Amino acid sequence: MNAPKINKEPRWIKPLLIFISLAFLTVFIFIPLVTIFSQAFESGLDAYAASFRDPDIFSAIKLTLATALVCVPVNTVFGVMLAWAITKFNFRGKKVLITLIEVPFAISPVIAGLLFIFLFGSFGWFGAWLIERGIKIVFAVPGIFIATAFVTFPFVARELIPLMEEMGRDDEEAALTLGANGLQTFFKITLPNIKWGLLYGVVLTNARSMGEYGAVAVVSGLIRGVTATMPLFIDFLYNEYMFSAAFALASLLTLLALVTLIAKTVIEHFIQQQRKSASLEFVETKRT
Numbered sequence: 027m028n029a030p031k032i033n034k035e036p037r038w039i040k041p042l043l044i045f046i047s048l049a050f051l052t053v054f055i056f057i058p059l060v061t062i063f064s065q066a067f068e069s070g071l072d073a074y075a076a077s078f079r080d081p082d083i084f085s086a087i088k089l090t091l092a093t094a095l096v097c098v099p100v101n102t103v104f105g106v107m108l109a110w111a112i113t114k115f116n117f118r119g120k121k122v123l124i125t126l127i128e129v130p131f132a133i134s135p136v137i138a139g140l141l142f143i144f145l146f147g148s149f150g151w152f153g154a155w156l157i158e159r160g161i162k163i164v165f166a167v168p169g170i171f172i173a174t175a176f177v178t179f180p181f182v183a184r185e186l187i188p189l190m191e192e193m194g195r196d197d198e199e200a201a202l203t204l205g206a207n208g209l210q211t212f213f214k215i216t217l218p219n220i221k222w223g224l225l226y227g228v229v230l231t232n233a234r235s236m237g238e239y240g241a242v243a244v245v246s247g248l249i250r251g252v253t254a255t256m257p258l259f260i261d262f263l264y265n266e267y268m269f270s271a272a273f274a275l276a277s278l279l280t281l282l283a284l285v286t287l288i289a290k291t292v293i294e295h296f297i298q299q300q301r302k303s304a305s306l307e308f309v310e311t312k313r314t
Contacts, residue, residue, distance in 0.1 A: 063280075065269065065270075065273035066270070066273040066277040068270065068273075069270045073274075074270075074274050077271040077274035077275065078275075078278075080271065081251060082251045082254070083271065083275055085251045085252070085254070086255055086256050086258070086259035086275070087275075089167070089170070089253070089254070089255050090236050090256040090257075091236075092167075093170055093171060093174050093235055093236070093255060094232050094235040094236050096171050096175075097171060097175045097178055098178075098228060098231050098235060100175055101175060101178055101179045101181070101182055101231050102182050102224070102227070102231070104179060104182075104183075105179065105181070105182025105183040105185075105186060105231075106182065106186065106224065108123075108127070108183045108187075109182070109183050109186035109187045109190055110190070110216075111123075112124060112187055113186075114190075114195060114198070124187070127180050127183050127184065128180065130176055130177045130178075130179065130180055134240065135173075135177050135239070135240030136240040136241065136243075136244055138173060138176055138177055138240075138241045138244075139173055139240060139241040139242070139245045140244055142169060142172060142176075142244075143164055143244060146163040146164050146169065146172075147164045150164075163245075164245050164247070165245070165247030165253065166247075166253065167252075167253060169245035169246065169253075170242050170245060170246055170253060170255065172245070173238075173242055173245045174234075174235050174238050174241065174242060176241065177238055177241050178231045178234045178238070181227045181230040181231045181234065182224065182227035182228065182231060183227075184227070185224070185226050185227035185230070186223055186224060186227060189219075189223040190220060193216075193219055193220070197215050197216075197219070198211050198215055198216060201214065222293055222296045222297045223297065225293050226290065226294070229290050229293060230290070232286060233283060233286040233290075236256070236279065236282055236286075237257060237279070237283065238257070239257040239258065239261075242255055242257070242258060243258055246258065256275060256278070256279050257279065259275060260272050260275050260276050263275065
């Protein structure tokens with residue numbers, strides 16, 4: 027009986043796909059990046075540096091970094107707790123909770139911003155109560171923190187849930203049997219096993235925190251020097267035809283994004299190495 031004939035792809039398929047991929051990356055990635063930095067330095071290095079001496083630009087940078095410094099730790103702790111609850115316990119409504127994690131990805135950030143306006147604005151559900159106590163959330167910095175935390179909270183949980191489900195409960199149960207308490211089990215057993223997935227979620231959360239526009243634009247009130255983050259202020263500068271300053275600030279945000287991308291790539295490498303080590307250990311265990 028003759029062996030079945032294997033159909034091979036034409037030789038031109040591979041170079042064509044590579045060419046299309048490179049052309050796509052050039053048009054949508056490389057050219058925009060080159061444009062940002064060329065426009066930023068078009069007026070010279072002195073003009074580039076002078077852009078960052080503007081008090082409003084400096085305020086936008088500080089607010090963006092402060093937002094990341096607040097939202098990333100909060101969502102990291104919340105994401106770990108949520109992943110722990112979902113993977114380690116069985117309870118009613120578990121599937122509903124898993125679905126709710128995806129809500130910030132399913133709705134537009136602008137709608138998320140409007141949600142907080144309806145909740146905390148002067149005519150919102152809690153607006154009158156907050157005004158009576160002198161608490162300002164929308165059109166103020168706290169509103170930016172809340173809106174950004176909302177749109178970024180799924181990242182850590184989404185990375186950890188499949189990882190912790192794959193790990194199972196055997197190691198934690200063995201530690202508890204040997205006398206370890208809950209905190210000791212988490213820091214000695216669970217955390218070392220999830221550290222790279224956790225860092226990956228943290229990096230994604232940080233990237234979204236710094237680059238969020240839609241929800242922040244709604245709740246911030248667009249107040250220059252007060253509630254304008256870097257993405258919002260870039261829009262301000264561009265609409266006011268201050269192109270040099272706009273591209274200078276955009277270049278800084280792009281550099282932060284590239285650093286985040288490099289960190290993401292490094293973490294992905296370590297995650298792959300960890301999975302390969304786990305697979306080899308599994309194979310060795312089966313052999314013995």
